[in-house]
Amino acid sequence: xxxxxxxxxxxxxxxxxxxxxxxxxxxxxxxxxxxxxxxxxxxxxxxxxxxxxxxxxxxxxxxxxxxxxxxxxxxx
Amino acid sequence: xxxxxxxxxxxxxxxxxxxxxxxxxxxxxxxxxxxxxxxxxxxxxxxxxxxxxxxxxxxxxxxxxxxxxxxxxxxxxxxxxxxxxxxxxxxxxxxxxxxxxxxxxxxxxxxxxxxxxxxxxxxxxxxxxxxxxxxxxxxxxxxxxxxxxxxxxxxxxxxxxxxxxxxxxxxxxxxxxxxxxxxxxxxxxxxxxxxxxxxxxxxxxxxxxxxxxxxxxxxxxxxxxxxxxxxxxxxxxxxxxxxxxxxxxxxxxxxxxxxxxxxxxxxxxxxxxxxxxxxxxxxxxxxxxxxx
Numbered sequence: 001x002x003x004x005x006x007x008x009x010x011x012x013x014x015x016x017x018x019x020x021x022x023x024x025x026x027x028x029x030x031x032x033x034x035x036x037x038x039x040x041x042x043x044x045x046x047x048x049x050x051x052x053x054x055x056x057x058x059x060x061x062x063x064x065x066x067x068x069x070x071x072x073x074x075x076x
Numbered sequence: 077x078x079x080x081x082x083x084x085x086x087x088x089x090x091x092x093x094x095x096x097x098x099x100x101x102x103x104x105x106x107x108x109x110x111x112x113x114x115x116x117x118x119x120x121x122x123x124x125x126x127x128x129x130x131x132x133x134x135x136x137x138x139x140x141x142x143x144x145x146x147x148x149x150x151x152x153x154x155x156x157x158x159x160x161x162x163x164x165x166x167x168x169x170x171x172x173x174x175x176x177x178x179x180x181x182x183x184x185x186x187x188x189x190x191x192x193x194x195x196x197x198x199x200x201x202x203x204x205x206x207x208x209x210x211x212x213x214x215x216x217x218x219x220x221x222x223x224x225x226x227x228x229x230x231x232x233x234x235x236x237x238x239x240x241x242x243x244x245x246x247x248x249x250x251x252x253x254x255x256x257x258x259x260x261x262x263x264x265x266x267x268x269x270x271x272x273x274x275x276x277x278x279x280x281x282x283x284x285x286x287x288x289x290x291x292x293x294x295x296x297x298x299x300x301x302x303x304x305x306x307x308x309x310x311x312x313x314x315x316x317x318x319x320x321x322x323x324x325x326x327x328x329x330x331x332x333x334x335x336x337x338x339x340x341x342x343x344x345x346x347x348x349x350x351x352x353x354x355x356x357x358x359x360x361x362x363x364x365x366x367x368x
Binding site: 049052056060063071 | 158159162163181185189303
């Protein structure tokens with residue numbers, strides 16, 4: 001897989017993870033899509049920690065893409 | 077109604093928390109076992125006790141941050157410069173900073189996702205005593221299995237230590253050591269013990285492993301405390317804030333003494349005494365709890 005493809009995938013993953021974080025923060029467990037971890041029928045609990053975890057991973061993907069698109073000798 | 081934690085209990089638990097958080101002997105394990113041994117009606121999953129722990133953890137994180145303040149300033153500058161240039165360059169503090177980030181992410185994720193499940197599963201003092209013994213075995217095993225550590229001149233300064241850490245620890249090592257911190261979610265296992273042991277296994281000296289463990293502990297302890305700060309400030313903190321403040325001050329006091337002592341101790345000593353302590357204390361607590 002080329003560097004360019006990996007960088008695009010990292011950015012796409014970052015966007016998806018940050019969006020997932022927002023969904024976790026604003027939607028109660030009962031309203032989450034059934035494929036998402038934390039979905040629970042009838043529950044009004046907000047999975048704040050799941051959101052933080054997704055957000056951190058998203059930021060991590062962005063940072064990795066940022067370094068990979070920097071100078072060629074970057075090691076990160 | 078009486079306060080859930082008295083000021084006397086807050087002093088004892090605060091002093092214990094500050095020391096045992098940084099010594100590789102499991103603060104959570106001790107805070108589960110000690111109230112049981114003393115006959116106090118305090119359990120680790122009680123809301124008021126979690127609020128109390130938030131305050132003591134925050135105090136410990138602040139002390140750690142202040143103790144290594146000059147390192148953190150260089151690390152933060154290194155992180156900022158590397159982000160701006162999109163390159164780590166030759167700055168050892170940029171590399172050390174990103175090693176700490178890479179080590180913190182898996183610990184943070186595992187903590188966020190597994191904390192409640194593990195605490196509920198291993199909430200008893202008996203299990204904490206058992207895992208304290210295993211923690212001792214883990215510390216001893218790390219000393220036995222360690223690679224040959226570099227000979228370190230103890231008169232060298234902190235910069236040399238930070239540079240050595242950056243040169244020795246790989247990204248994969250940092251990720252594994254960071255993930256090992258999640259062991260501390262099980263009462264009885266020590267976060268600093270896991271990170272120090274991991275540091276030894278990747279070739280750090282005891283002194284450098286301790287420095288890396290304390291640097292790695294600061295963001296995760298601080299973040300965990302800040303995440304639960306609303307509990308302390310909300311209704312769950314009613315009746316606990318006074319003892320929590322006293323406990324936090326006591327915790328800060330012993331945390332400062334502990335980190336100062338441990339940084340000197342590991343210039344010439346090993347994890348073995350703490351391994352022996354954990355095995356003996358865990359065994360003694362197991363026997364005591366089984367017979368009373």
